[in-house]
Amino acid sequence: MSLFVLFLTALGLSVLLIPLTMVFANKFGMVDDPKKHAHPAILHKKTVPRAGGLAIFLSFLATVLFMIGPTKQVAGILLGGIILIVGGIWDDKFDLDEWAKFGFQIAAALVVVGFGIGISFIANPLNIFGGLGLGEIIRLDTIRFVINFAGTHSIFILADLFAVFWIIWVINMVNFSAGVDGQLGGIAFIALFIIFAVSLRFSLVDPTQMMVAKLALVGAGATLGFLIFNFYPAKIFPGDSASYFLGFLIAVLAIISGAKVGTAVLVMAVPLTDGVFTVIRRIASGKSPFLGDKGHLHHRLLEIGFSQRQVALFYWILCAILGAIALVLPSAGKVFAGVVIGIIVLGGLLWLNTNLQTKGQA
Numbered sequence: 346m347s348l349f350v351l352f353l354t355a356l357g358l359s360v361l362l363i364p365l366t367m368v369f370a371n372k373f374g375m376v377d378d379p380k381k382h383a384h385p386a387i388l389h390k391k392t393v394p395r396a397g398g399l400a401i402f403l404s405f406l407a408t409v410l411f412m413i414g415p416t417k418q419v420a421g422i423l424l425g426g427i428i429l430i431v432g433g434i435w436d437d438k439f440d441l442d443e444w445a446k447f448g449f450q451i452a453a454a455l456v457v458v459g460f461g462i463g464i465s466f467i468a469n470p471l472n473i474f475g476g477l478g479l480g481e482i483i484r485l486d487t488i489r490f491v492i493n494f495a496g497t498h499s500i501f502i503l504a505d506l507f508a509v510f511w512i513i514w515v516i517n518m519v520n521f522s523a524g525v526d527g528q529l530g531g532i533a534f535i536a537l538f539i540i541f542a543v544s545l546r547f548s549l550v551d552p553t554q555m556m557v558a559k560l561a562l563v564g565a566g567a568t569l570g571f572l573i574f575n576f577y578p579a580k581i582f583p584g585d586s587a588s589y590f591l592g593f594l595i596a597v598l599a600i601i602s603g604a605k606v607g608t609a610v611l612v613m614a615v616p617l618t619d620g621v622f623t624v625i626r627r628i629a630s631g632k633s634p635f636l637g638d639k640g641h642l643h644h645r646l647l648e649i650g651f652s653q654r655q656v657a658l659f660y661w662i663l664c665a666i667l668g669a670i671a672l673v674l675p676s677a678g679k680v681f682a683g684v685v686i687g688i689i690v691l692g693g694l695l696w697l698n699t700n701l702q703t704k705g706q707a
Contacts, residue, residue, distance in 0.1 A: 348545075351559055352566040355408040359570020362400035367574075367581050370394035375437040377582055393579060395437040397571050398586025402430045404567035405594075413559055421460025422560070422597055425453035426590050429516075433586025443633065446585065447513075453589075454512040457597055463504040464511065464600055511606065512596040518613065518620035519592030524643035526579035527657040530572035532664050533591040536612045537565040539668035540595070544602045546672075557602040564594050577653045607683065611671040614686040615642070615663050622694050642690070645697040 370376060371394050378392045406423060413419070432449030435441060523529040541561035548554040568591060574580045583591075599609035610617060619642040624634040632638075646656045670682060 348559065348562055351408065351412055352562050354412060355404050355563040355566030356570045358404035358407055359400055359567045360573060362403055363397070363571060363574045363581060366396055366400040367394045369399070370396040370437070370581070373438065375434065375584070377584075393582050395582045395584035396434055396586055397575065397581045397583040398430055398433050398588070398590045401567045401571050401587055402426055402590050404570060405563055408563045408567070409560065413556070413563070416556065417460055418462055418556075418601055419560070421457040421462055422594070424460075425456040425593060425597070428453040428456060429589040429593055430586050433584055433589045437584040437586060450513050450516050450589065450593075451509070453593055454509040457512065458505045458508050462597060462601055463508045464606065508600060511600070512593060515596035515599075515609070515613075515617075516589050516592035518617045519595065520585065520588040521620040521623060521641065522616040522643075522660070523583055523588050524641055525647070525653040525656045526577035527572060527575050527654070528643060528660050529583050529588055529591070530568055530575045531657055531661040532613060532616055533595065534565050534568045534572060535661060535664040535668055536595050536609060537561045537568060537591075537598070539608065539612050539671060540598050540602055540605065541565060542672060543605055543608055544598075547602070554602060557598055560594075561598050561602075564591070564598070577657065608671045611674075611683045611686070612664055612668045614667055614683050615660060615690050618687040618690040619643075619694065622691055626698075640698065642694055642697070645694070649697070 375396045376392050376394050405426070409415075409419060409423070415423075428449055432441070432446065436446060519529065519533065522532050538561070541558050544554045544558035544561060548558055571581075571583070571587065575583065595609060595613075599605050602608075623641055626640060627634045627638070643656045643660070646659065647653070651659065667682075667686065674682060
């Protein structure tokens with residue numbers, strides 16, 4: 346099956362399904378009405394349908410089932426995706442509390458881990474400094490718990506815990522990136538395309554990576570179809586259904602593409618750093634880390650005069666540049682570059698927060 350055909354199929358299905366999803370969302374009240382939705386970070390002035398993730402997931406599901414075929418790992422991804430889409434659509438309708446949302450995330454992460462998707466090793470982040478005697482990689486599959494029920498099953502404690510943490514973390518960081526029209530969709534598209542490119546390159550020596558490349562490309566195509574309708578002024582919002590599923594897909598594909606966690610971290614270094622800073626800032630101020638506010642980087646950029654389109658393009662360009670860098674750097678170099686970018690972004694966030702608060706008090 347041609348990779349180009351896979352991409353076009355997912356893209357075409359998404360473009361066809363988005364208008365239907367808009368009708369569905371409007372009919373069943375899955376809308377974001379600024380007069381009723383008391384979220385402090387709302388930017389739009391009119392009612393906009395949510396549930397964009399439904400079209401993305403259905404496009405992904407149909408293309409994968411009919412043009413790639415199921416495997417054990419694919420089954421885990423699809424089942425985890427269904428859990429998140431159900432939870433996301435439920436939230437788009439009823440605005441669930443944060444613990445309920447967190448429950449869906451944990452369930453989806455545990456499902457894929459249960460299907461054998463785990464992080465057995467990571468590149469030694471200190472390798473650029475000589476590794477401190479730990480070698481080039483750090484094994485996470487050395488501690489194993491064996492269960493003899495309907496066969497023998499192994500639980501790799503560190504590997505599975507790290508995978509669950511990674512998946513939930515990326516889901517929430519991507520969700521935090523749904524700030525302005527087109528922002529989340531562009532970030533997800535670039536991240537998936539970079540994972541596709543990395544996996545395609547490694548498929549020359551490891552044929553199993555071709556499956557990851559195909560899955561990432563299908564995800565990118567479905568996301569691009571949504572992005573056409575989501576760029577400013579948005580005709581549909583991603584909702585938690587899209588941010589959860591796309592974050593989940595990026596996290597899981599980064600794992601099964603040979604633990605390319607460093608690549609995903611570098612590509613999304615800006616939104617990930619912003620997300621970590623946001624969580625720390627909210628906790629330090631005595632608030633829930635999941636309570637919305639206008640302290641994200643994209644809000645600060647709007648305050649200094651950026652338009653919504655400019656903010657989205659700012660994120661896209663940075664992610665694309667970092668993605669290109671990720672394609673040429675070794676693992677240790679990606680970690681080092683990610684740390685440097687994170688420090689720069691963190692410094693910018695601190696400067697913007699301090700100066701804008703000072704001006705607000707003047």
